[in-house]
Amino acid sequence: MPIWNGLMAETNAERILVVGPSWVGDMVMAQSLFQTLKARQPDCTIAVLAPAWSQPILARMAEVDEAIALDVGHGEFGWRARRRVARTLKGRFERAIVLPRSWKSALVPFLAGIQQRVGFTGEQRLILLTERRKLDRSMLDQTVKRFVSLGLSADEARRGDFACPHPRLTLDADNLAALKAEHGLGQRPAIGMMPGAEYGPAKQWPLAHFRSLTERLIAAGYEVRVLGGPKDVEAGEWIAAGLSHAHNLCGKTRLADAVDLLADCRQVVTNDSGLMHVAAAVGTRVQAIYGSSSPLYTPPLTSRADIHTLALTCSPCFERTCPLGHTNCLNQLDPERLMLALQDR
Known part of the structure; x- marks a missing residue:
């Protein structure tokens, strides 16, 4: 049986390396690929080759047998690091399977001599x-x-009639209990809020709107948990x-902690962000706000989502x-609309 510590057990079944994406949301969506591979070949x-930050998320995916860290900063070429990993x-x-379309993302499988290497055309690969x-794209x-x-x-890919299973991250009840005790959480039903969006401000609902909605929720008897990274x-x-x-x-919790804290929320209010996809993947109802991006392209992969776009x-x-x-696409989206949506569920 394969194990997590980097040493995969002997097996005659196919061994697949997936070069993963560099964003939280994309990594969550990549679980749909892992689920598909396991469904066809149990x-x-x-194994997933990805930035080190992604390992806590990959550890919550039952389909992933091994996470291989590639210690290269976002935007860096990292020739030595890629060559070193390829040797191993x-x-x-x-x-x-190479998910990103960049030239450098296909380099490690090539240097490692993996016989079958599939990916989309891009950057002269x-x-x-x-x-x-x-x-x-159509x-x-x-x-x-x-x-x-x-x-x-x-042939299957060209037909386009295949299913995409929804991501489903595993939970850690003990970790959740420890987090609630440490931060004094759980006195009321919880609503999660994620005001960040790594891509940029054109995806971020105004903080004044988040604040106004928070005040209304607290008055209605809820606890509000604002989640994000150090930048937030x-x-x-x-x-x-x-x-x-x-x-x-x-900035007070790790990415794996966010998985458990979001699963414990009744609902979340979120920009189109990585944590939106995390919330969807733990089964929490998502109130998703879209400004410069499109819910047609990167929707929360869940049946429990309400989309808010003007x-x-x-x-x-x-x-x-x-x-x-x-930024009228976000500024003109009134907090009252979100409050009504939350109360309607």
Whole structure:
């Protein structure tokens, strides 16, 4: 039986290396690919090559047998690190699936001599991949579809009628109990709030709206948990400062902690972000806010989601900052709309 510590057990089943994405949300969506591979080959082993930060998320995916850290910063080439990792992978895998479209992402499987290497065309990867697939954006109109398609035969992928199972992260009840005791949580039903979005401000609902909604929720008898990374600490404080039963947990919890804390929430209010996909993958109802991005392209993969978008003529623009300077697609989305949606569930 394969084990997590980096030494995979002897097996005659196919050994697959997946080169994973570099964003939290994309990594959660990649679980749909892992689920598809395991459904078709229950005895296969799946290893995921990805940034070190992703290991806590990968550890919550039952389908992943091994996580291999690639210690290269976002945007860095990291030739030495890639070559070093490739040496450790020689002879270990029959197939590699490369999810990112960059040249450098296909380098490790090539250097490791993995015989089958599949991915989409991009950045002149002619010699790095043995099977280069053209990305049909009209057929593969969602990120999750693109990921899953690379685990299928070319004919199946071209037909486009395949299913994409929803991600489902495992939970740690003991960790949740410890977190609730440490941070004084659980006195009221909890609503999660995620004000961050790594991509940029054109995906971020105004903090004043989050604050207004928090005040209304507390008055209605809820506890509010603001979650995010170290970059979101100031935003979390802006939302929660001075409010009883509002907890700014930004920067105080790990990514794995967010999995358990979000699963314990009744609902979450979130921008289109990595934590939105985490919340969807633990089964919590999601109130998802879209500004510059599109729910058609990166929807929360759950049947328990309400989408909030104004669908202005200028959106989605997919820009990091509003090119018109007003961000009306988010500013004009009133907190009252979210409050009504929360109360309706």
